[in-house]
Amino acid sequence: MWNSLCTNNLVMFCKALLLVLVLRALTSTAASQIPSDNDVSIRDRARRIEPFISESSRRYGVDPRVLRILCFIESRYRLDAVSPKGARGPMQFMPDTAIRYGLSNPHDPQQAIDAAARYLRDLLRRFGGRIDLALAAYNAGEGTVESFRTGRPLVLPTGKVINSRGQITGGIPPYRETQQYVRSIIALVGFQNPKRDYANKPTRPSRSTTEREDSFIEIQ
Secondary structure: OHHHHHHHHHHHHHHHHHHHHHHHHHHHHHHHOOOOOOOOOHHHHHHHHHHHHHHHHHHHOOOHHHHHHHHHHHHOOOOOOEOOOOOEOOOOEOHHHHHHOOOOOOOOHHHHHHHHHHHHHHHHHHOOOOHHHHHHHHHHOHHHHHHHHHOOOEEOOOOOEEOOOOOOOOOOOOOHHHHHHHHHHHHHHOOOOOOOHHHHOOOOOOHHHHHHHHHHHHHO
16 A cells, blocks of 8 residues: 555656646747847847838838837837836737737737737727827827826726826826827927828838937937
8 A cells, every 4th residue: 555655646746747847848938939139239120120110011001100119119129028017029019909909929020010000000090190199099008098088087997097087188198108108209200290290191201200210229
C-alpha cells in the first residue's frame, strides 16, 4: 500500500511538473512573438510602419498625416508598447476596442494600423467629420465625448460615473491629458479649423507638414 501511495504521488507530481513546464513554454512563446524595439531608432520604427499607414489611409479614406502622428503620440511607433492601463501595440488599443474591431494581435503593425484607420473613420462619421472630437474619442472614449457633448452623465460597467455634474463642453472632455492630446495632433497636422478643415484634407502631406513631423521627432 505504501509503495502504491508513493507511486501515485510521484505520478501526480510528474503531471504537475509537466503542466508547469508546458505553461512556461507557452508564456515564453507568446512573449517572443511581441517584437522588441529596444535597439531600433525612432526613424527606423517610423519607416517600418509607413507602408501600412499609406495602405490603410487609402483603404478607409483617412488622412495619413493624422494616422501617422496618432501612432507617434500613442507609442512613438513602438510595436511592443503596453500602457499602465492595458492599451497595447503601436496604436494603443484597449482590449474591448480591439475585440470590437477584430484585432487579434495589437502588436502586429499591419493589423493594428488597419484597425486604427477603420476606427478613426468610424469616429469621424459619428462626430460629423469633427477631427477634434474624433481624436478626443480615440483618447478618452466615444461615450465620454458624447457625455460632454450632450451633458448626460455616463455610467460605466464598473459603476464609475463620467460627467456626473452634466457639464457641456462641446465634446472635448475637461481632462488635461485629452485636451493636450487633441491640441498636439491638430497642431502637428496643421489644421487651422479642426471643425472644418478635415473635409478638405490634402491627398499628400505638404512640405510644411513633413517638416513639422520631422522637427517633432528630432526633439523627442
